[in-house]
Amino acid sequence: MKALVRNNDKIKLTEREIPRILHPRDAIVKVTLSSICTSDLHILDGFVPFANENIILGHEFTGEIVEIGDAITALKPGDRVSANCETFCGECYFCKHGFVNNCEHGGWMLGCKIDGCHAEYVRVPFADCGLTKLPDNVSYENALFVGDILSSGYFGAEMCEIKEGDCIAVIGAGPVGLCTMICAKTFNAGKIFAIDINESRLKLAKDLGLADYIFNPEKCDIEKEIKSLTSNRGADCVVEAAGAGSTTFNTAWQIARPNAIVGIVAMYEENQVLPLPRMYGKNLTFKTGGVDAVHCKKLVEMISKGIINTDFLITHTFDFGNVVEAYDFFRHNKNKCLKVGLKMSE
Numbered sequence: 457m458k459a460l461v462r463n464n465d466k467i468k469l470t471e472r473e474i475p476r477i478l479h480p481r482d483a484i485v486k487v488t489l490s491s492i493c494t495s496d497l498h499i500l501d502g503f504v505p506f507a508n509e510n511i512i513l514g515h516e517f518t519g520e521i522v523e524i525g526d527a528i529t530a531l532k533p534g535d536r537v538s539a540n541c542e543t544f545c546g547e548c549y550f551c552k553h554g555f556v557n558n559c560e561h562g563g564w565m566l567g568c569k570i571d572g573c574h575a576e577y578v579r580v581p582f583a584d585c586g587l588t589k590l591p592d593n594v595s596y597e598n599a600l601f602v603g604d605i606l607s608s609g610y611f612g613a614e615m616c617e618i619k620e621g622d623c624i625a626v627i628g629a630g631p632v633g634l635c636t637m638i639c640a641k642t643f644n645a646g647k648i649f650a651i652d653i654n655e656s657r658l659k660l661a662k663d664l665g666l667a668d669y670i671f672n673p674e675k676c677d678i679e680k681e682i683k684s685l686t687s688n689r690g691a692d693c694v695v696e697a698a699g700a701g702s703t704t705f706n707t708a709w710q711i712a713r714p715n716a717i718v719g720i721v722a723m724y725e726e727n728q729v730l731p732l733p734r735m736y737g738k739n740l741t742f743k744t745g746g747v748d749a750v751h752c753k754k755l756v757e758m759i760s761k762g763i764i765n766t767d768f769l770i771t772h773t774f775d776f777g778n779v780v781e782a783y784d785f786f787r788h789n790k791n792k793c794l795k796v797g798l799k800m801s802e
């Protein structure tokens with residue numbers, strides 16, 4: 457089969473053996489549609505030290521099950537599924553508490569430690585936990601982001617413990633930030649503020665009704681603007697989904713009101729400094745994390761019912777044969793490209 461393999465910072469479309477079932481809880485999925493995640497670029501840029509060399513990249517995909525291990529009962533060949541970006545057993549201490557990102561037998565495996573989805577077929581371990589069956593009215597496009605960026609957006613909104621009417625500031629109107637705004641609405645957030653330096657992404661957030669107010673911090677005093685809209689308090693919750701080093705890290709706590717929750721969803725490439733003396737008395741709660749993607753079923757249901765929709769994120773589509781070009785395009789065209797869809801030819 458065709459597969460995109462990484463070595464150091466190089467990617468190459470090459471031939472690989474079709475994966476086989478290795479464990480009774482495995483499934484083999486024929487990939488129909490996949491996407492490239494900013495985290496794939498983080499691997500190529502050397503910022504994911506635990507990533508293995510010579511593996512097939514990719515962890516965001518939908519497809520059709522072609523084979524299942526003996527222990528899989530709730531799924532069968534022919535089922536259309538979306539995949540979770542995380543591999544988790546569902547049985548260990550962390551899984552039982554919903555902290556699947558830290559599963560003792562999993563974590564971020566696909567496309568990082570083991571072969572991922574940028575290939576014609578992929579072996580999914582613990583497939584009963586890692587795959588979500590799609591109802592007939594949910595297409596592969598509709599469900600492409602369920603297991604990664606939509607889950608991350610939900611995770612960001614959930615970690616802020618949004619109460620009805622709360623004002624939420626989301627830093628970064630990239631795919632993850634936009635998904636956070638989509639999910640914040642399902643928690644009955646009040647005003648949503650989108651903050652980005654990319655005008656076209658801000659405009660999209662406004663035009664789609666995902667944000668009530670948009671701000672470019674390079675063109676305004678962001679703290680002042682947010683205070684002016686929140687009775688001089690600041691945002692009730694802040695989600696940092698930009699990851700632009702100390703700039704956005706500092707913005708995150710500066711625009712939060714006292715006693716707010718600041719949720720850091722972005723994956724930083726360097727350490728950040730908490731200026732505790734300056735923050736003293738603001739009584740903030742910081743939460744950070746790799747997504748505990750435990751709500752895939754619920755997200756698919758919300759898509760099926762028309763409550764949420766992420767189709768607009770697929771701004772560009774490539775045939776899988778052009779995956780190397782797609783990586784280059786995704787990396788260099790943030791102005792016009794939100795996400796790419798990689799289509800497997802029939």
Ligand SMILES: NC(=O)c1ccc[n+]([C@@H]2O[C@H](COP(=O)([O-])OP(=O)(O)OC[C@H]3O[C@@H](n4cnc5c(N)ncnc54)[C@H](O)[C@@H]3O)[C@@H](O)[C@H]2O)c1
Nearest residue numbers: 494608628630631632652653654698699700722723746747
């Ligand atoms: N926690 C998780 O499990 C998880 C899952 C998926 C992605 N991520 C991370 O989330 C982050 C966002 O992902 P994405 O795919 O949306 O990335 P992205 O790069 O497409 O979006 C980031 C956005 O931040 C904006 N930005 C950059 N500098 C800024 C600044 N100074 N002020 C305001 N905005 C600024 C960019 O213009 C861009 O629109 C990445 O760091 C990614 O690795 C985390």
Ligand SMILES: [Zn+2]
Nearest residue numbers: 493495541604
């Ligand atoms: Zn990802």
Ligand SMILES: [Zn+2]
Nearest residue numbers: 545548551559
């Ligand atoms: Zn586990």
